[in-house]
Each structure stands twice: as C-alpha cells, then as structure tokens.
Amino acid sequence: MHGSPSTNAFSDNVALSRVSLSPGMEAETETEAVAPRRFLVNSAQDIHDILSNSDIKKVKALLRSQHWPVNHDVRRVLWLEISRRFLIESTNIYEETVLELYGQDDESAELTLPHFVDPAHQVNYFLNQEGVNTVMRILGVVSELHPDITYCPSLYAISSVLLHYMKECDVFCCITALMKHRHLTQTKKAHLASNLVFRDLAKKFAKSCYSFLQHNCKQMDHVFDNWMWWIFNHLPFSYVVKVMDCFLFEGPKILYRAALTILILFHKHQGKLGNSGNLTNAVSHFCENMPLSEEKFMKMAFSIRSFSRNEIKRLQLKNELELNSRDRVSAMTISASHENLSLKMSHSFNGTAIALQPCKSDLLSHKEKSIEPPLQRCRSLGMIPLADVQSVILTVNDLQTIWSWLPRRLAIYQPTLLFSTEEHGTSILTLFSRTSGHGPTIIVIKNMENEVFGAFCGSDWSDRHQHGNFLTYFGTGETFLFTIYPNRRKYEWVGITNQDVSLTGQMFMAGDNTTLTIGGGNGEGLQLDSELFNGQTKHCDTFDNEPLCSQPYFKAKIVEVFGID
Numbered sequence: 038m039h040g041s042p043s044t045n046a047f048s049d050n051v052a053l054s055r056v057s058l059s060p061g062m063e064a065e066t067e068t069e070a071v072a073p074r075r076f077l078v079n080s081a082q083d084i085h086d087i088l089s090n091s092d093i094k095k096v097k098a099l100l101r102s103q104h105w106p107v108n109h110d111v112r113r114v115l116w117l118e119i120s121r122r123f124l125i126e127s128t129n130i131y132e133e134t135v136l137e138l139y140g141q142d143d144e145s146a147e148l149t150l151p152h153f154v155d156p157a158h159q160v161n162y163f164l165n166q167e168g169v170n171t172v173m174r175i176l177g178v179v180s181e182l183h184p185d186i187t188y189c190p191s192l193y194a195i196s197s198v199l200l201h202y203m204k205e206c207d208v209f210c211c212i213t214a215l216m217k218h219r220h221l222t223q224t225k226k227a228h229l230a231s232n233l234v235f236r237d238l239a240k241k242f243a244k245s246c247y248s249f250l251q252h253n254c255k256q257m258d259h260v261f262d263n264w265m266w267w268i269f270n271h272l273p274f275s276y277v278v279k280v281m282d283c284f285l286f287e288g289p290k291i292l293y294r295a296a297l298t299i300l301i302l303f304h305k306h307q308g309k310l311g312n313s314g315n316l317t318n319a320v321s322h323f324c325e326n327m328p329l330s331e332e333k334f335m336k337m338a339f340s341i342r343s344f345s346r347n348e349i350k351r352l353q354l355k356n357e358l359e360l361n362s363r364d365r366v367s368a369m370t371i372s373a374s375h376e377n378l379s380l381k382m383s384h385s386f387n388g389t390a391i392a393l394q395p396c397k398s399d400l401l402s403h404k405e406k407s408i409e410p411p412l413q414r415c416r417s418l419g420m421i422p423l424a425d426v427q428s429v430i431l432t433v434n435d436l437q438t439i440w441s442w443l444p445r446r447l448a449i450y451q452p453t454l455l456f457s458t459e460e461h462g463t464s465i466l467t468l469f470s471r472t473s474g475h476g477p478t479i480i481v482i483k484n485m486e487n488e489v490f491g492a493f494c495g496s497d498w499s500d501r502h503q504h505g506n507f508l509t510y511f512g513t514g515e516t517f518l519f520t521i522y523p524n525r526r527k528y529e530w531v532g533i534t535n536q537d538v539s540l541t542g543q544m545f546m547a548g549d550n551t552t553l554t555i556g557g558g559n560g561e562g563l564q565l566d567s568e569l570f571n572g573q574t575k576h577c578d579t580f581d582n583e584p585l586c587s588q589p590y591f592k593a594k595i596v597e598v599f600g601i602d
Contacts, residue, residue, distance in 0.1 A: 084115050088122060100283055101339055104332045107275045112202040112282070119285045120214035131209045134178045148173040151180035153223075155190035158266060162197045162274055172196045175209050179216075186216060188225040194269040195221075198281055211285070220288045230356035231289075235296060236261040237352050242341055243297055246304040254316045263317055264296040271324035272299075279331045290346050294338040299324055302337070351540045355532075358543065361496075361513050426452050429459055430483045430597050435521050439479060442527045443493065444515050447477060447601050456598040458569055465553055465567045468598060473499035475600040477515070480555070482565075482572065483595045489521040490574070490585035492555040492563050494546055501548045510557060512545030518555065518562050518580050528562075528582035541578040556580045569596045 087096055105111055139146035148170055150156060161169055175196055179186065192212065199208045215221055222228045239261065240247045250257045268280060272295075284291040303323045327334065423436050431439075440448050455478065456471045472478050474497065481491040495515035503511060514530040530545070532538040541558030548554065553569075556562020558578025563585060565572045572593050574585040 084111070084118050088118055097283075097287060100286055101335070103282070104279070104335070105282075107278050112278070116199065116211060116281070116285055117203055117207050120211035122214075122286075130182070131178055131206045134181055135174060138177060138181060139174065148177065151176045153180065153186050153189045154193045158190050158194065158270060160194035160197060160269055162194070162201065162277075164197055164200065168197070168200060171200060171205050175200075175205060175212065178209060179212055183213075183216060186223045188228055189216075189221055189223050190228065191221060191265055191269055195281075198274075198277060215285075218288070220284070226357060226360055227353070230353055230360055232258070232262045232264065233356040233359075234349060234352040235264045235293060237356075238293055238297060238349075239300055242344065243301050243304070246300045249304050249307070250316065260317050260320065263321070264300075265292065267299050267320060267324050268292060268295050271321045273325070273327065276327060276331050276334060279335050283335075288346065290344065290349055291338075293349065294341055294344065295334075297341060298334060298338040302327075302329065302334075347540065351543070354540065354543055355538070358513050423452060426454055426599070428454060428481075428597060428599075429457070430481050430489060430595055431521070435489070438521065438525055439493070439519065442517065442519065443601070450601045452479070453600040453602045454597060455600045456596075458593070458596045463569045463596075465548075465565070465569055466550060468553070468569065468596075469498050469501075469548065472598050472600070473497060475602075477601055479599040479601070480553075480563075481521075481597045481599070482563075482593050484572075484586055484591040485594050486587060486591075487594075488523065488586040488591075490519065490563075491521070492516065492518050494555060496546060498546075498548060501546070508547055508549045508552075510544040510547045514543075514545070516545040516555065518582050518585060520585050528580040530579060531581050539578065544577070544579050556582065565593065565596070569593060 087099055139148075150159075150173065154176060161172075164172065172193065176192060179192070195215070196208055196212060199211055203211065216223060222231050236258070250260055254260055268277065272280075280291060280295050299320065303320050306323065306328060329337065423433060423440065426436065428436075436452060440452070453475075455475060456468050461467050461471060476497050478494045478498065479491060480494060481489065483489050493516060494512065496512040500511045501509075514532050516530065518528040520526050531542050539558070544557030546555055547557065551567045552564060554561050554564045556577040556579045560575035560577045561573060562577040562580050562582055563572070563574050570593055571590070573590050575589050576582060576584065
C-alpha cells in the first residue's frame with residue numbers, strides 16, 4: 038500500500054521501525070552510487086543559512102529543487118528547523134504531560150486513540166509496535182494540551198512519517214507548529230470544507246478530469262472526499278516524504294498540488310488502465326502504482342500555474358460558510374416542524390388576515406412611513422401576527438417589513454427584545470452578554486437625525502470567540518443590512534447574485550470589547566463603538582451598500598437588538 042521499502046533503510050529511528058537502517062548521509066541507492074547527486078543542502082549549517090534567508094521565494098525554490106533520497110540524514114534537522122520557524126514549543130511541556138498522563142512506566146500505560154483521529158485511517162508507515170505506541174502517546178499529549186482540536190484525521194499518518202526522522206518530543210513540537218500555523222484542518226466542518234475546496238480546485242485546474250468524473254461517476258463527491266487519502270493512504274512512502282519536504286514549509290497548498298497531480302495523471306492513464314467501474318478504488322490503486330518517479334511527480338505538481346494560497350483560503354472560507362448555512366437551515370427546519378403547531382397564528386390556515394396589534398412606542402412619529410403599505414407576512418400557513426414587542430424605535434409595520442426580508446425558515450418565529458440602550462445601558466459587553474446564545478439577531482439603530490437602519494446578523498454573536506480573542510470576521514451569507522426610515526431598503530450579500538466573490542466580499546460580522554461591525558471590505562457597512570454611541574456606515578464589498586444614513590459618521594440615539602424565538 039505504501040510501496041515496499043528498499044534494501045537501504047529510510048528511518049532514522051531504528052528502534053521504532055520494522056526496517057533495518059544503514060545509517061549515515063552517504064547511504065544512497067545503487068543507481069545514485071554510480072552517479073552521485075550533488076545537493077545544495079547537506080549539513081545543519083546549510084539548513085540554518087537557508088532558513089535564515091528572508092526571501093521566502095528563494096527558500097521555496099531551493100526546497101522544491103532538492104530531491105534527497107528517502108534515507109538522507111538532512112531531514113532530521115531540516116524538518117525540525119522548519120517547524121521552529123513557526124513555533125518553539127518547550128520539550129519540557131511534552132515530557133511533563135507524558136508523565137502526568139502515563140506515569141513513569143509509560144510502557145504499561147493504556148494508550149487510547151484520540152477522538153480527533155479517524156480509526157479508518159491509521160497509517161503506520163512501517164513503524165513497529167513500539168513506534169505505533171509512540172505515535173499514540175504523542176497524539177494523546179496533543180489531545181490533552183489542545184482540546185480545541187476536534188477532528189484532524191491526517192495527523193496520525195503525518196506523525197508516523199515524522200517519527201522516522203525525528204525524536205518523539207520533536208515530533209510533538211513539529212505537530213504543534215503545524216496546528217498553530219493552520220497547516221491542517223482541526224474541526225470536522227473545516228475538514229469537510231477542504232474536500233469541497235479540492236473539488237473547486239479540480240474544476241479550475243483539472244477541467245478535463247473534472248468533466249470525466251462528472252460523466253463517469255454517479256457520486257463524484259465521494260471521489261473528492263478521498264483526496265487527502267490518495268496521498269497519506271495510497272502513495273508510496275518515498276512520494277509522501279517528498280511531499281512532506283515542501284508541505285512543512287509551504288503548508289496545505291502542497292497537498293492540494295499533489296492531489297491535483299494524482300487526478301490529472303489518473304485521467305491521462307485511464308485509457309491504459311481500462312474502465313474499472315469503481316473510480317474511488319481505481320484512483321487509490323493508481324496511487325499505489327504511481328507510473329512517474331518521485332522527482333517527476335513533484336515537478337509536475339509545481340508546474341500547475343496561478344495556484345495561490347489566498348485562493349485556497351478564500352475557497353476554504355466560502356465552503357465553511359456554505360456548510361454553516363446548510364446546518365442552520367437543517368436545524369431550523371427540524372425545529373420549525375416541531376414547533377409550528379404552537380405558533381401564534383390565525384385559527385384558519387386559509388382564513389382572512391388578522392389585524393396586527395400596534396406596537397407600544399412613544400418615540401415613533403415619522404409619519405412618512407404610512408406612505409408605504411405594510412408588507413404582509415402571508416405564507417402558506419396563513420397570516421402569522423407578530424407579538425406585541427416593547428420597541429421604542431420600530432412600529433409593527435416596520436417589524437413586518439424586516440420580517441418579510443428574513444430567511445423563510447425564520448419568518449415564522451416571533452421577535453423578542455433582547456437588548457435596548459434605554460433599558461440596559463450603553464455597554465457593548467452588555468449587548469454581547471444579552472444576545473449570546475440566541476442565534477440570529479436583528480440590530481436596529483435610531484440616530485440623532487431620527488433615521489432608522491440596522492442589520493440582520495445571521496450568526497450568534499458568541500461565535501466571535503471561535504478564533505480566540507483575535508478580532509476576526511465570521512458569519513454567513515444570510516446576514517444583510519437595511520434601512521427603514523426615511524427609505525426602506527435591504528442590502529443582501531453580494532454572493533447571492535455573484536458566485537465569484539472576493540475574500541473582502543465575505544466579511545459578515547466581527548466584534549470584540551471595543552467595536553461591533555457588520556459588513557467589511559474597503560469600508561465598514563455598519564459599525565458601533567464600545568459605548569454604542571459613535572458609529573459609522575460606509576459602502577462595503579460584502580453588501581455593496583450605500584451608507585445607511587445621511588452622514589457616514591453618526592451618533593446613536595437608541596440601539597435595540599431583537600432575537601428570533
């Protein structure tokens with residue numbers, strides 16, 4: 038499955054491998070012995086000199102051009118030094134945690150597979166039982182120290198490869214660097230999104246292969262779902278090592294390059310292989326019998342042009358957002374099916390409309406609203422009256438307008454006032470505290486000029502912590518901006534009508550202790566400060582909106598936030 042090992046060993050960890058070792062940097066294959074290769078990197082000093090070079094492109098080019106034998110000693114230093122560029126993790130932490138988890142006699146300790154590993158993909162790469170136990174121990178420590186890693190099935194195989202060239206504690210440090218630098222997905226959602234990223238890349242960079250799969254595979258997504266395992270389950274070990282040389286430095290882009298190369302080569306050789314029926318198994322079998330040499334395989338991978346890290350990040354974000362949206366639709370649909378019988382609605386599904394009760398408000402005097410007829414929430418269920426909400430900004434007609442803009446699965450629910458500066462003060466922390474856990478919310482602002490505008494926030498504000506304490510954008514394409522007075526208008530996500538959306542067009546929501554933002558990219562669509570008083574509204578790429586009020590910088594008179602229950 039991983040290629041039979043040559044007579045020369047490739048492992049630097051003799052005790053952990055089932056393959057004998059002929060140590061030393063001089064060990065090469067017979068062919069290489071006849072015509073020795075000259076490598077630009079052969080010593081620890083060479084490695085230090087290269088990695089200290091600030092010109093990243095030169096470092097990448099040099100690493101890509103080197104094709105060391107699998108058993109070359111250079112990797113023992115190179116791989117560790119590359120990982121130290123991203124993170125220097127103390128080996129004491131590892132040793133202390135091992136002692137805490139497994140005790141002094143760790144050989145007798147019970148080793149269990151961490152929850153983030155997929156048992157179906159335990160690739161050992163010729164490690165003996167002691168080596169397997171070492172991998173289990175390393176991953177056990179990773180699980181203990183990084184509980185935020187919930188799904189990373191490739192980590193087992195990568196750890197097994199690293200252990201051939203590095204000490205146990207150094208493997209841990211290298212893995213920590215990979216996770217810290219986001220070289221590997223760490224959640225099930227991110228992993229599933231990476232499969233969709235590969236699908237999108239194949240559609241662009243391997244068009245004929247993609248078309249071939251469309252016409253010959255009933256479940257094409259199943260083929261793409263295995264792209265990672267083409268590399269770590271089925272490529273011979275010598276190819277995996279070559280991929281790792283560049284992956285450790287350049288990140289997941291190298292894995293996508295390798296997988297695209299496999300797909301292109303598979304399609305090219307399909308005629309010679311014949312129609313095998315099951316294409317998923319056929320690609321796996323093809324990997325195990327790769328017709329190109331390691332050097333030619335990598336050269337072909339690097340020949341794919343216009344392949345950028347930014348594009349991969351954009352596709353990853355786009356697909357994660359799509360998966361989040363699907364999950365929310367599914368969850369809300371199920372919830373609605375259980376709760377729709379208890380909704381406040383007319384007794385007859387097809388009966389006459391029920392008059393809505395006026396909203397109790399003492400600050401609503403903009404008569405211009407009566408010019409526009411109220412939008413009625415007429416669904417297949419009939420008329421669903423909105424509850425009597427204690428708003429000091431919105432009339433029932435205003436709420437009806439906003440409710441008519443909501444995703445249909447939410448429009449059957451009732452508004453609940455969660456936060457108001459009139460009642461709960463002007464702290465952004467109070468706003469986040471009172472709205473977290475309530476899912477989608479509606480923020481409404483009335484400024485000193487009595488203009489009314491706001492935003493529907495498609496994600497829970499507690500999601501702002503998903504990347505730690507860093508201020509980062511999150512949310513889904515269901516988010517939108519709107520104005521109510523003097524004009525009523527909805528500004529939806531540009532991705533709804535345009536599939537080719539830039540990264541700046543996917544900045545939905547962001548918030549921390551100092552600011553709250555909805556809509557970004559060359560301007561903030563709507564932003565409030567920590568005291569919910571000073572705000573700004575500008576055109577942004579995410580919603581392609583006009584400023585929501587007459588002045589780009591405004592003072593908020595009242596801020597209200599509604600939940601949807």
